[in-house]
Amino acid sequence: MKPEDYNTQNKPVWCPGCGNFGILMAVKQAFAKADLKKKETVVVNGIGCSDKYHQYIDTYGFESIHGRILPVAMGLRLANHKLKVVCIGGDGDGYGIGMCHFIHAMRRNLDVTYIVCNNQIYGLTTGQTSPTSEKGFETKSTPNGNIEPPVNPIALALASGATFIARGFAGEVPYLRDLIIEGLNHKGFSLIDVFQPCVTFNHKNTYEWFNDKLYKLEDHDPKDRDAAVAKASETDKLPIGIFYREEKPTYEDEIEQISRKPLVEQDISGVKMDDLLDELS
Amino acid sequence: MIGGKAGYGIMVTGMIFSKSCVRGGLHVFDSVEYPSLIRGGHNTYHVRVEEDEIHSHIELIDILVALNKETVDKHKDKVTERGAIIYDSSETEINEGDVRKDIRMYDIPLLEIAKEHGNELMMNTVALGATMAIVDYDLGILEGVIKDEFSDKGKDVVNSNIESARDGYNNARANYNNNFRSKLSPSSDKGMILLTGNDAIAMGAIRAGCRFYSAYPMTPASSILHYMAAHELSKGVVVKQTEDEISAIHTAIGASFAGARAMTATSGGGFCLMSEGLGLAALTETPLVIALCQRAGPSTGLATRTEQADLRFAMHASQGEFPRVIMAPGDVEEAFTLTAKAFNLAEKYQIPVIVMSDKHLSESHKSSEKNRFNIDYEIDRGFLVPEWNDGEFRRFMITDNGVSPRALPGQEGTVFRTSSYERDEYGWNSESPENRTAMNDKRIRKTESIISEIPDPSVYGPEDADITLIAWGSTKGAVLEAMKFLEKESINANFIHITHILPFKAESVRKMLESAKKTLIVEQNHDLQLGGIIMQYTGVCIDRSLANYTGRQVLPHEIYDKAKEVLAR
Numbered sequence A: 001m002k003p004e005d006y007n008t009q010n011k012p013v014w015c016p017g018c019g020n021f022g023i024l025m026a027v028k029q030a031f032a033k034a035d036l037k038k039k040e041t042v043v044v045n046g047i048g049c050s051d052k053y054h055q056y057i058d059t060y061g062f063e064s065i066h067g068r069i070l071p072v073a074m075g076l077r078l079a080n081h082k083l084k085v086v087c088i089g090g091d092g093d094g095y096g097i098g099m100c101h102f103i104h105a106m107r108r109n110l111d112v113t114y115i116v117c118n119n120q121i122y123g124l125t126t127g128q129t130s131p132t133s134e135k136g137f138e139t140k141s142t143p144n145g146n147i148e149p150p151v152n153p154i155a156l157a158l159a160s161g162a163t164f165i166a167r168g169f170a171g172e173v174p175y176l177r178d179l180i181i182e183g184l185n186h187k188g189f190s191l192i193d194v195f196q197p198c199v200t201f202n203h204k205n206t207y208e209w210f211n212d213k214l215y216k217l218e219d220h221d222p223k224d225r226d227a228a229v230a231k232a233s234e235t236d237k238l239p240i241g242i243f244y245r246e247e248k249p250t251y252e253d254e255i256e257q258i259s260r261k262p263l264v265e266q267d268i269s270g271v272k273m274d275d276l277l278d279e280l281s
Numbered sequence B: 001m002i003g004g005k006a007g008y009g010i011m012v013t014g015m016i017f018s019k020s021c022v023r024g025g026l027h028v029f030d031s032v033e034y035p036s037l038i039r040g041g042h043n044t045y046h047v048r049v050e051e052d053e054i055h056s057h058i059e060l061i062d063i064l065v066a067l068n069k070e071t072v073d074k075h076k077d078k079v080t081e082r083g084a085i086i087y088d089s090s091e092t093e094i095n096e097g098d099v100r101k102d103i104r105m106y107d108i109p110l111l112e113i114a115k116e117h118g119n120e121l122m123m124n125t126v127a128l129g130a131t132m133a134i135v136d137y138d139l140g141i142l143e144g145v146i147k148d149e150f151s152d153k154g155k156d157v158v159n160s161n162i163e164s165a166r167d168g169y170n171n172a173r174a175n176y177n178n179n180f181r182s183k184l185s186p187s188s189d190k191g192m193i194l195l196t197g198n199d200a201i202a203m204g205a206i207r208a209g210c211r212f213y214s215a216y217p218m219t220p221a222s223s224i225l226h227y228m229a230a231h232e233l234s235k236g237v238v239v240k241q242t243e244d245e246i247s248a249i250h251t252a253i254g255a256s257f258a259g260a261r262a263m264t265a266t267s268g269g270g271f272c273l274m275s276e277g278l279g280l281a282a283l284t285e286t287p288l289v290i291a292l293c294q295r296a297g298p299s300t301g302l303a304t305r306t307e308q309a310d311l312r313f314a315m316h317a318s319q320g321e322f323p324r325v326i327m328a329p330g331d332v333e334e335a336f337t338l339t340a341k342a343f344n345l346a347e348k349y350q351i352p353v354i355v356m357s358d359k360h361l362s363e364s365h366k367s368s369e370k371n372r373f374n375i376d377y378e379i380d381r382g383f384l385v386p387e388w389n390d391g392e393f394r395r396f397m398i399t400d401n402g403v404s405p406r407a408l409p410g411q412e413g414t415v416f417r418t419s420s421y422e423r424d425e426y427g428w429n430s431e432s433p434e435n436r437t438a439m440n441d442k443r444i445r446k447t448e449s450i451i452s453e454i455p456d457p458s459v460y461g462p463e464d465a466d467i468t469l470i471a472w473g474s475t476k477g478a479v480l481e482a483m484k485f486l487e488k489e490s491i492n493a494n495f496i497h498i499t500h501i502l503p504f505k506a507e508s509v510r511k512m513l514e515s516a517k518k519t520l521i522v523e524q525n526h527d528l529q530l531g532g533i534i535m536q537y538t539g540v541c542i543d544r545s546l547a548n549y550t551g552r553q554v555l556p557h558e559i560y561d562k563a564k565e566v567l568a569r
């Protein structure tokens, strides 16, 4: 497959310069490289500027509501684990309103890839503070500066049991593509948090700002949890790359009812009731 | 009735008694009352036993098993003339004048016998044995039920319980003459079972091929989760307790989108959290079955008590306008068949379907016949296409009945997308006014077809009656029992029971009501929510009402009294 094969009739309608363009490009390139079949792939979105990915990628698509990407993804996977499920959403969606599902999906090791377009602002609602906004950040909802420290998604993922944890940058498309490929090939929950400049509402965390701040993880062993924690805690310079990777049985692996074939392929007709009725007599 | 503090096994004991009766071919209706506490608080389990089928509990008590004084004080007035109280004077001090003279007092050393067998909690089992002696019932049946109920706890537990029951039986036999006025004798085996509304909902789902169940625990819906989980392997159902009800409904939507028959269940508080998911199911046209087991609100309200005050909530939950089906079974048989039917309606019309129960139906046991649950059931998956080779798949194609072709991810030629935003026939987002109107019309048009599948309300009693009772859901039982009382006095009453709330069969209900002489509606809420709905759809205003929002199920005699009052006017 080629990246263009995943094009749809729609042209992306993000602000010129939006980090989503880079992420979309990287996603399609990764899909092509990983040879994802359109017929076997579902892109799940939430609500935010990133809710349109399923309109721009020619696979099955399910756009859920704000914050509910992962529960829908879980249902999809449990009913049909032959499907490749790729979740794409915003930082508000995943780390704000959807935070509870985020933690639980990771501790379960649900076998999905979750790409978070982290622009540190609420874009679609025209510029309010986000759970990843830095302290002191001035937005429409925090005109006198945000007094809350940000969540650290990488550290949170480590604490919650995610088995693949990476961070990318929308301005480094080939590097991001490779991270996404690794995530897609990982068996278990893969988180790819992506720094995404919002050219319209976030005038602090700009492309230049990131170019200055970011460095690529090298000489880091992703099997080393302690090292990953240390890397996740860095704030002066921000590492991108794979922080942590671990092989563990997935959630789906542990469910006997689907060990032979996906739920949707099982015959549901003519269910016998005798045993159930006997229990009640 | 057996009563005592929470934590003393009242529920299991009551259930064992009910089951022993059913195994002997007798009919049972039991109800439980308990506060939202694990220890302490006052619990009661009331079993009504008859030779003929029964639909409701009543207030009266022939035999009161009192594990503490509170039980005597609270319930002695309801003990019938020459009824019995079983108690233990070492635990419960009863003084001269505490109880009426006609009541027979059976002082049994419940605690001592239980302790002899190793566990004072078995007081209730001793009392069960004594009860069986007093009503002269077959102790062997009780022993059989004890064996089955405790078998997973090991041989020792089974044996010590059986011995406790036996000693209770023998003690009562030895110390009291066998001339209590009421006896129970086993009749022939009619293939009977004992089940709650929640058992029936879960069984209905399984019968319909439900293979995915996600929920978050909440009384009185939790026992559906327990039932599904207990049968997850034998019936191949994937059962998941999610992090909250928001996740429960969205997980079910995801599973249904992928192609599994999926259900979730909750009570009002959880349904609040599910409201956003209800709308998502509606806009994405994903089939979904929700069991809504009501309890008394608002907020946490009376967490373990009954109410029917969420009807308007279920009808209007979530923003925007969309078709939904709401059904409200009145007993275990209807809970089973309507839940099974819910899955066909959900798939045929690609809509959310809500099955409404309440604590009374969900947790009370009723005896029934096995063969009522061996129904013919054809799975109807509606317009589900195996593949598509007619160009780009039109998942939301405009059709006459509003139902579009549905495909599951993975089926040849069907790649499509669905969205919580308004979209066009292909699933592409569209905000044009023309598309919006067409899509809203398409969805809402489904109602016209659904209504053709909705039966007229059931009418019980003679066509021509002096008074017509109206109710929905679980109050059916009490109304039917009240009608028996009225019938005894040769009062001509009939009863319209509404099991299908949405879509509402307005024409049929209007005709029925227009020919009624006097009308009385019975509801477990303050606002007479069904009464309002009837008025809204038919223009008919019901004359009189019995609105009960005590948190306790209305009793047959209360309905009887009200009916007499209405007739006397």
Ligand SMILES: Cc1ncc(C[n+]2csc(CCOP(=O)(O)OP(=O)(O)O)c2C)c(N)n1
Pocket (backbone or CB within 6 Å): A047, A048, A049, A050, A066, A089, A090, A091, A092, A093, A094, A117, A119, A121, A122, A123, A124, A125, A130
């Ligand atoms: C339940 C609910 N609350 C609020 C909104 C409004 N809303 C839409 S997107 C959004 C936040 C967007 O931020 P983020 O998820 O970071 O995505 P971005 O737009 O920045 O890409 C909000 C609050 C909504 N759609 N649903």
